Amino acid sequence: MLVGSHLSIAGGMHLAVQEAQRLELDCVQVFTKNQRQWKWKPLADEEIKAFRAAVHDAGWHTNPERRLVSHNSYLVNLASPDAEMRAKSSALQLQETERCEQLGIPSCVMHPGAHLGTAGNAVDEEAGIRRLVTELDAIHRSTKGYSTVTCIENTVGSGTNLGGPLEHLARIRAAVKNPERVAFCFDTCHATAYGHDMSTPAKAKSFWQSFESVVGRAHVRVIHANDSKGALGSHLDRHENLGGGACGKSCFATLAHMLVFRHVPMIMETPKEGKLRGRDPDRANAAWLRALALAMFACVSVTMLGGCRPWAKSDAELTAARVGAVAPTAEESDRLRRAQSVADRGDYQEALGEFRALLTENPRLVDVQVAVGSITLEQGDIRAAQRSYEAAIQADPRNVDAHIGLARTHLAAQRNDDAVRCYRQALVLAPTDMRAIAGIADALERSGNRSAAIPFLERLAADAGADADAWSRVARAYLIAGRAAEASAAYEEAVTLGEVSEGTMDGLIAAYTAESRFAEASSAGSEFARRWPSAAASERAAWLAFRAADYDRAIVAYRHAAEQDHRSIKAWNGIGVCALNSWLLSDRLDGGAREEARRAFEQSLAVEPAQPQVEKLLRTYAP
Numbered sequence: 001m002l003v004g005s006h007l008s009i010a011g012g013m014h015l016a017v018q019e020a021q022r023l024e025l026d027c028v029q030v031f032t033k034n035q036r037q038w039k040w041k042p043l044a045d046e047e048i049k050a051f052r053a054a055v056h057d058a059g060w061h062t063n064p065e066r067r068l069v070s071h072n073s074y075l076v077n078l079a080s081p082d083a084e085m086r087a088k089s090s091a092l093q094l095q096e097t098e099r100c101e102q103l104g105i106p107s108c109v110m111h112p113g114a115h116l117g118t119a120g121n122a123v124d125e126e127a128g129i130r131r132l133v134t135e136l137d138a139i140h141r142s143t144k145g146y147s148t149v150t151c152i153e154n155t156v157g158s159g160t161n162l163g164g165p166l167e168h169l170a171r172i173r174a175a176v177k178n179p180e181r182v183a184f185c186f187d188t189c190h191a192t193a194y195g196h197d198m199s200t201p202a203k204a205k206s207f208w209q210s211f212e213s214v215v216g217r218a219h220v221r222v223i224h225a226n227d228s229k230g231a232l233g234s235h236l237d238r239h240e241n242l243g244g245g246a247c248g249k250s251c252f253a254t255l256a257h258m259l260v261f262r263h264v265p266m267i268m269e270t271p272k273e274g275k276l277r278g279r280d281p282d283r284a285n286a287a288w289l290r291a292l293a294l295a296m297f298a299c300v301s302v303t304m305l306g307g308c309r310p311w312a313k314s315d316a317e318l319t320a321a322r323v324g325a326v327a328p329t330a331e332e333s334d335r336l337r338r339a340q341s342v343a344d345r346g347d348y349q350e351a352l353g354e355f356r357a358l359l360t361e362n363p364r365l366v367d368v369q370v371a372v373g374s375i376t377l378e379q380g381d382i383r384a385a386q387r388s389y390e391a392a393i394q395a396d397p398r399n400v401d402a403h404i405g406l407a408r409t410h411l412a413a414q415r416n417d418d419a420v421r422c423y424r425q426a427l428v429l430a431p432t433d434m435r436a437i438a439g440i441a442d443a444l445e446r447s448g449n450r451s452a453a454i455p456f457l458e459r460l461a462a463d464a465g466a467d468a469d470a471w472s473r474v475a476r477a478y479l480i481a482g483r484a485a486e487a488s489a490a491y492e493e494a495v496t497l498g499e500v501s502e503g504t505m506d507g508l509i510a511a512y513t514a515e516s517r518f519a520e521a522s523s524a525g526s527e528f529a530r531r532w533p534s535a536a537a538s539e540r541a542a543w544l545a546f547r548a549a550d551y552d553r554a555i556v557a558y559r560h561a562a563e564q565d566h567r568s569i570k571a572w573n574g575i576g577v578c579a580l581n582s583w584l585l586s587d588r589l590d591g592g593a594r595e596e597a598r599r600a601f602e603q604s605l606a607v608e609p610a611q612p613q614v615e616k617l618l619r620t621y622a623p
C-alpha cells in the first residue's frame with residue numbers, strides 16, 4: 001500500500017517531495033502552479049531540475065506512476081457551455097499537462113466540470129460530457145506521445161457538476177479517442193458525499209463490485225483517501241481526518257486490502273493544521289491507514305492461531321517452560337562451527353560424528369540438536385530428525401529453528417496437519433519468519449486447506465523479493481476459492497514479473513473467464529495457443545473469441561484446431577456454428593459461409609454420427 005499526501009509547493013516544488021520523505025510517505029500530490037489563478041509562468045529550467053533531482057534522491061524515479069501525482073487548477077471547466085470559458089479552460093488544462101510532462105509526473109488529476117444547465121437533466125449532462133470529451137481529445141492530440149495520463153476524479157455531484165454517478169466516469173472514458181490517456185482518481189470523501197455507501201464491509205464489497213462492472217478498478221490510477229465531514233448523500237465536499245467522518249472504517253479497510261490497488265498512490269487531502277493525536281496530522285492519518293493494511297494479516301493470523309490455542313503456546317508460557325537450554329562454551333562454539341563447515345562441505349557423516357560427540361558431553365546444546373536434525377532430515381532419516389528437533393524444543397521451547405525443523409520432518413512424512421501446527425507455533429514466536437510463512441502455506445495447501453493458505457500466500461507475494469511464482473501461487477489459491485477478480489489481478493502481476501509459464505497463462509485465462517472478461521480471456525487464449533500449440537488450445541481460444549463476440553477470430557482459431565486434429569468434432573462444430581452465424585449476419589447473402597458451415601457439419605457427423613443437434617442445424621439451415 002502506498003500512502004501519500006497533498007503537500008504544499010511554497011518555496012519550490014522540490015520541497016514537496018522532500019517533505020513527503022520527512023513524513024515517511026510513499027508518494028505525493030502537488031499543484032504545479034497556483035490553483036486559483038488563470039495565469040501562469042512557464043516552469044524555469046532550475047525548477048524542473050530541482051524537482052527531478054529531489055525525485056531521484058528519494059529513489060522515486062524508477063516508478064513515478066506510483067509516486068507522483070499532480071492536481072489541476074480548480075478553475076478548469078471543460079464541460080462548460082460557454083465557448084470562451086471552455087477555450088480558457090482548455091488552454092489552462094493543456095498547460096497543466098505540459099507541466100506534468102516536464103516534471104515527469106505521470107498522473108494529472110482533473111474534475112470533470114459542470115454542465116451549467118439544469119441540475120439532474122440527462123440531456124444537459126450528456127451535452128456536458130460531450131463537450132468535455134471534445135476538449136480532452138484536443139488536449140491529448142496536441143500532447144501526442146506524452147506519458148501524462150489525465151485522471152478524472154469522481155465528485156460529490158453537487159449542482160450541475162458531473163462525476164457523481166459512476167456512469168459519468170465510464171461514459172467519458174468510453175467516448176474519448178485516446179482512452180490510454182484517460183484514467184480515474186477515486187476520492188472516498190466525494191463518493192460517500194455523493195451517496196456511494198461503503199460504510200460496512202458488505203456495502204463496500206457491493207460498491208466495488210458495481211464499480212468493477214461499470215468503470216473497472218484497473219483504470220483507477222490515483223486514490224484520494226479522505227474522510228467526509230458531510231453525511232452520506234449530503235453532496236458536501238468537506239474533507240475530514242481518516243476515521244472521523246461518514247465514510248466508515250470499512251471504506252478504507254476495503255481499499256487497503258484490495259490487491260489491485262496495492263501499487264496505486266493513496267493521497268490524503270485531509271486537514272493539515274495543528275496536531276492530530278499529538279502528531280503531525282499527515283503522520284497520524286498515514287499511520288491509521290497503514291494499520292488497516294497490517295490489521296488484515298494480524299486479524300487473519302490471530303483468528304487462525306486462536307483456533308489452535310490449546311496447542312500453540314504463548315511467548316510467555318514458552319519462556320516459563322524454558323528449562324534445559326544452555327549456551328555453548330567458547331570451546332564448544334568452536335567445535336560447533338568446525339563441524340558446521342564440515343557439513344556445509346557435504347561431509348555429513350563426519351559432521352554428524354562431531355555433533356554427536358558434543359551432545360554426549362553436553363546434551364543440552366540446542367543449536368547442536370538443531371544441526372543434527374537438519375542433517376538427518378537431509379539424509380532422509382525422518383525419525384532421527386524428529387527426535388533431535390523434539391529434544392531441542394524440549395530444552396528451548398522458544399527456538400524458532402527447531403519448530404520449523406520439526407514442521408519440515410512432519411511435511412516429509414506427509415503429516416500435513418502436524419506440520420501446520422508446528423509452523424503456527426513458529427509464527428507465534430516469529431510472526432514475520434518467511435520460512436515459516438512459506439512452510440505453513442505449503443502445508444495448508446497440501447492438506448487441501450487452500451483458502452486458509454491464502455493470507456500466507458499473500459504475505460509471500462507481497463514480500464519485496466517476490467517472483468512470478470509467488471504471485472501465480474496466490475492467484476491459483478484465489479481462483480480455487482472463487483475470488484476471480486483478485487485471481488486475475490495476481491495473475492496479471494505474475495505475468496508482468498517474468499517469463500510466463502504455461503500454468504500461469506492457463507490460470508489467467510481461467511480467471512478472466514470466471515469474471516466473464518471474455519475479450520481479455522480471448523487475447524490470452526490466442527497467446528496461449530500460439531506459445532503452446534495444440535488442438536485443445538486452439539479450441540479454447542476459439543470458444544473464448546466466440547464468447548467475446550469476435551467471430552472472425554473464432555472461426556480462424558476453429559479452423560486451426562481442425563487442422564491440428566481432423567477428428568475433433570468440437571473444432572468442426574465450431575467452424576459450422578461460426579460460419580452459419582456469419583451467413584445469418586450477412587442477411588443470408590454470403591453463400592460461401594453457408595457452404596463452409598455445411599461442409600464442417602458433415603465432417604463432424606462423419607466422425608461422430610450420433611449428434612442430433614448438428615443434424616438438425618444442417619437440415620434447418622443448409623439442406
Ligand SMILES: [Zn+2]
Nearest residue numbers: 071109111153
Ligand atoms: Zn480533486
Ligand SMILES: [Zn+2]
Nearest residue numbers: 153187224269
Ligand atoms: Zn480529491
